Amino acid sequence: MNVNIYYGGRGIIDDPTLYVIGKMQEVLKELRVNVVRYNLYELKNEIWTLPQTLKEADGVILATTVEWFGIGGYMQQFLDACWLFGDKEKIARIYMCPVVMATTYGEREAKLNLSNAWEILGGLPSSGLCGYIENTAVLELNEQYSSIIEKKAENLYRTINQHMPSFPASNHAVGQRVAIHQVTDLTPQETEQLSKYVSDDAYVQQQKEDIQELAGLFRDKLKNEGAEDEQEYLSWFQKSFRPQPGFNAVYCLHIEEKPKDLILRVQGPKLEAMYGSAEKPDIELFLNRAGMEEIVGGRMSFSRAFMMGSRMKGEFAVLRRLDTLFGFGD
Numbered sequence: 001m002n003v004n005i006y007y008g009g010r011g012i013i014d015d016p017t018l019y020v021i022g023k024m025q026e027v028l029k030e031l032r033v034n035v036v037r038y039n040l041y042e043l044k045n046e047i048w049t050l051p052q053t054l055k056e057a058d059g060v061i062l063a064t065t066v067e068w069f070g071i072g073g074y075m076q077q078f079l080d081a082c083w084l085f086g087d088k089e090k091i092a093r094i095y096m097c098p099v100v101m102a103t104t105y106g107e108r109e110a111k112l113n114l115s116n117a118w119e120i121l122g123g124l125p126s127s128g129l130c131g132y133i134e135n136t137a138v139l140e141l142n143e144q145y146s147s148i149i150e151k152k153a154e155n156l157y158r159t160i161n162q163h164m165p166s167f168p169a170s171n172h173a174v175g176q177r178v179a180i181h182q183v184t185d186l187t188p189q190e191t192e193q194l195s196k197y198v199s200d201d202a203y204v205q206q207q208k209e210d211i212q213e214l215a216g217l218f219r220d221k222l223k224n225e226g227a228e229d230e231q232e233y234l235s236w237f238q239k240s241f242r243p244q245p246g247f248n249a250v251y252c253l254h255i256e257e258k259p260k261d262l263i264l265r266v267q268g269p270k271l272e273a274m275y276g277s278a279e280k281p282d283i284e285l286f287l288n289r290a291g292m293e294e295i296v297g298g299r300m301s302f303s304r305a306f307m308m309g310s311r312m313k314g315e316f317a318v319l320r321r322l323d324t325l326f327g328f329g330d
Helices: 016-030 047-056 071-084 108-123 136-141 143-161 170-176 188-198 201-229 234-240 289-296 302-307 316-325
Strands: 003-006 033-039 060-065 093-103 130-131 248-255 261-268 271-276 284-289
Touching: 003 016, 016 033, 016 060, 016 071, 016 093, 016 143, 016 234, 033 047, 033 234, 060 071, 060 108, 060 143, 060 271, 071 108, 071 136, 093 143, 108 130, 130 143, 136 143, 248 289, 248 316, 284 289, 284 302, 284 316, 289 302, 302 316
Parallel strands: 003 033, 003 060, 060 093, 093 130, 248 284
Antiparallel strands: 248 261, 261 271
16 A cells, blocks of 8 residues: 655644654554655655656645645645646545644635545545644644544545545536646646647657557557456466365456456356356455455455455355355465
């Protein structure tokens, strides 16, 4: 799991936001989360490129300090860059936790602004943290405040790990309907430079020919991968099958990244494993590829995958038999 922290304050020593995100970072690292922190005041000349750092993130913490009014210029610049140059499809799968500490009035409004901005970008919401802190020493000496911060970090971890759903937000709907924007990975300077090449007809023609050639190469590669994809995992199930006399069941595994379902038809000592569809299976289990890799690698059981948040239809007792039928990792 990867979590990025974007700090939009000025980095002054007694900034309470620095203490809060430092504490959250410690808790997340204890939970074996890969945490990367970006101090926007140190990267002020590179803020337009930071949306690229979201591509590997499962969750983000947007942290800022209200010193006189609002979320501050650095954080606003970062959100502008996400709107103009961020990958909206990727952002749509990222949970965001807003953290706002204030030394003056306005922390609740700033927290709400961060949440609204992320939802307009299409991202997923997570409960945030805000407070008025006159002196950072108050945070350091108060055990109850430390407990609140730790629990907030743990809740963010659970939210990401269990892919907790949320109701649709009107902010997201408005952003989709009335906003017109282009998704691009280029900075404003790169965009201006590219416009010079676009005016060169010979350059444009050469690019079109190169694109056609690459398209042909990828088309052939996808055909070969498609044939291999239809056999993925089948041999693992065949090798790990442990027959249970008298037990019959049909399992349907919906793997997010695959167009067809993985069907396991168990009839006593016989196993039929294939990709396709099944009418009225006994168990339907919804997994992503990462979860499936954990299972066939023997690092997770089917029952644990369900307890960790994977959806399931059918009787839990029948699901548990999967762990008896297949001895991955034995």
